[in-house]
Amino acid sequence: MQLLLLLQAGGGATASELARELEVSVRTVYRDVEALSAAGVPVYSEPGRGGGVRLIDGYRTRLTGLTSDEADAVLLAGLPGAAADLGLGTVLATAQLKMLAALPPELRGRATRIAERVHIDMPGWFQRPDEAPALATVADALWHDRRLAITYRRRDRTVHRTLDPLGLVMKAGTWYLIARDDADIRSYRASRIATAVPTGESFTRPAAFDLAEHWRTAAEEFARSMLRVSAQCRISTDHLSLLRLMNDPAAVREALASTGTPDADGWADITVPAESYEVLAHALLPLGEHIEVLSPPELRATMTATAAAVLARYRGPTAP
Missing domain, CATH: 3.30.70 (Alpha-Beta Plaits)
Structure with a gap:
């Protein structure tokens, strides 16, 4: 099931890549591919350069292979507050309903109890979440690779910037925009973005940009810079x-x-x-x-x- 979902999500991969991701041998990957094919899954292998293991285009599987713990984890993965901030609250609710509909009956009842028993409150005690009125606009530009013209409040003045939004990070309940300003990639606190207006221009994301790695490095550099x-x-x-x-x-x-x-x-x-x-x-x-x-x-x-x-x-x- 894990192999099938990897192929469905990624569109295909080499046997070596799948073996590394699944932490098994290449031989095991080929054996599992044969088992999937025997079970009626339209999976095939292409030899040679540019080849790999793939599903026939358009094939989708129902989530009948989820265990009860896996179903719980999927429902916990979404943060309703964060989704609402980004204008995706309704989308998340719809996606969860679709996922519940795909679950087998014996797991559906258990999964729906998650929301009744677990609530995630991101900000720390005695802290109120920052108001970020431009966040939904920023998020929409991020989804569609659209350039933004913003006004940004610094401590002593307001500045104007034209940015390529590359990612959004929530840290302890506070949203940060990671964006390219000319050749530099910088972090902007979303609550300090007074206005955000799409310019109508598109941009191409840097191919090598890794949001999680960039944030880790930037956070470490910021922490060190404070030690004056x-x-x-x-x-x-x-x-x-x-x-x-x-x-x-x-x-x-x-x-x-x-x-x-x-x-x-x-x-x-x-x-x-x-x-x-x-x-x-x-x-x-x-x-x-x-x-x-x-x-x-x-x-x-x-x-x-x-x-x-x-x-x-x-x-x-x-x-x-």
Whole structure:
């Protein structure tokens, strides 16, 4: 069934490609192709360059091979809120109805219980989703490879851009548009797009563009770019795990990577990055006596003054 659905979705592939995708041998692929053919599925193999395993054009199978767990997973894969944001709420509902109709009766009842038992709420606590009034227009241009003229609100001004929309990413309930601006591919927060107007022009997507890989790389670069300052410190290596109290994964990774060789007392030099010295002071204070700031002097002075103020507070008269 997995082989059949792969062929149906992809239009065909070589036996080697199918074997790699299914994590089986090429011999197993050919054996399964023979089994499908014997079962009446119009599948065939073409030898030579440009050949492969294919289905006769127009063939479609009903989803009678789904297990109950697979049916549950398919219904969970769609996020109704995200689909609605993109103007696809009705389309998603219709697609799910069609999928339910294709399921065998013994699975249909179980699958319909998913919506009654699982609800996905993407934004974090105490956060309201960004309003993005131009999102549906952006999504429509994305589906049809249409160029967009947008006005975009930056912190200090509004700018005008003509973009080729390449993808949309939802991160913690916030939508981001990934688009090409001339030769550069950039990220734009959808809620800051004040207006979006199709120009009437089409564009050709870059053939090698991979949205998921681009986002992963861009997110890592953004996280590193926020680490504008750093402090030279000494830390007790028995308490390195306390660095995770910083709640900044990029900073923690860089700090741990910089850890030097421990001395006889179990202390090591370390470089701890952060967005600012103010942020860094608040991040290091919870580590208490297990870390010492060596430089810069102003951060060391801040740590000293804060520790003295805490001590004075607790040495003062007890409140009635």
